[in-house]
Amino acid sequence: MEIDIIELSDDKARFVLKGVNPAVANGLRKSMLSEVPTMAIDYINIYDNTSVLFDEQLGLRMGLIPIITDLDSYVLPEECDCQGEGCTKCQLTLTLSAEGPSMVYSGDIQSSDPNVSAADKKIPIVELKERQKLVLEAVAKLGTGRKHVKYQAGVACGYKNMPVFTFDKDCDACGKCVEECPREILSIESNAVIVKDPLQCILCKLCVDACDINAITVDEDVSTYVFTAESDGSYPARELVIQGADTIIEKARELNEILESIE
Numbered sequence: 001m002e003i004d005i006i007e008l009s010d011d012k013a014r015f016v017l018k019g020v021n022p023a024v025a026n027g028l029r030k031s032m033l034s035e036v037p038t039m040a041i042d043y044i045n046i047y048d049n050t051s052v053l054f055d056e057q058l059g060l061r062m063g064l065i066p067i068i069t070d071l072d073s074y075v076l077p078e079e080c081d082c083q084g085e086g087c088t089k090c091q092l093t094l095t096l097s098a099e100g101p102s103m104v105y106s107g108d109i110q111s112s113d114p115n116v117s118a119a120d121k122k123i124p125i126v127e128l129k130e131r132q133k134l135v136l137e138a139v140a141k142l143g144t145g146r147k148h149v150k151y152q153a154g155v156a157c158g159y160k161n162m163p164v165f166t167f168d169k170d171c172d173a174c175g176k177c178v179e180e181c182p183r184e185i186l187s188i189e190s191n192a193v194i195v196k197d198p199l200q201c202i203l204c205k206l207c208v209d210a211c212d213i214n215a216i217t218v219d220e221d222v223s224t225y226v227f228t229a230e231s232d233g234s235y236p237a238r239e240l241v242i243q244g245a246d247t248i249i250e251k252a253r254e255l256n257e258i259l260e261s262i263e
């Protein structure tokens with residue numbers, strides 16, 4: 001297995017994964033979407049709410065605010081020593097107190113742990129008018145995307161096979177394929193068609209259709225994948241991919257233990 005990083009920022013990773021089969025590539029994609037433990041607000045105690053939002057709407061909105069996740073300090077409630085009752089190892093208390101006129105943002109939520117707070121401080125929660133108040137306490141826990149979408153750290157995780165271009169010797173460099181390509185990745189140099197950036201190809205094969213003499217073929221390399229993974233902010237994109245792979249390893253280890261126990 002080989003990995004070439006194309007782009008890496010806090011919220012987005014693009015990389016080429018070589019030498020794996022579709023099961024591994026799809027396993028990694030699904031793991032990032034539904035298996036990586038992520039912190040999210042699970043329930044709220046409302047002490048005062050005279051805003052225009054009903055308590056339930058407020059709860060739904062706050063649940064979807066991405067929270068920075070720290071797996072070194074917190075464990076999943078079902079794996080905690082307290083057996084899910086709730087303790088400082090498996091849950092975090094947050095508070096929100098605001099009075100109008102003002103716009104309440106995710107950044108106004110105060111966390112009892114300085115390392116774990118709203119990932120994006122500018123998510124609007126509700127606009128308070130004169131004399132409107134909002135006072136609440138929220139409890140955040142770890143969960144997985146499989147249980148609820150609010151625990152989904154990977155928001156746009158997908159891949160395509162690496163495109164492979166072949167130009168026949170009959171190619172007369174007429175340029176029709178160059179004009180047709182919506183991504184403008186083809187060009188003519190020294191009387192031959194060249195592919196400037198194959199990673200931008202979306203495998204639409206319009207270039208193949210445009211060629212009158214069938215001189216182009218675009219195939220897919222079935223063991224090479226161009227991956228894109230975006231994080232909701234709970235993890236840096238790099239950490240999301242690592243956690244996705246770690247989760248698969250952990251599940252394989254658990255399966256191995258079960259198989260060994262029934263021998």
Ligand SMILES: [Zn+2]
Pocket residue numbers: 077080081082083084085086087088089090091
């Ligand atoms: Zn606990």
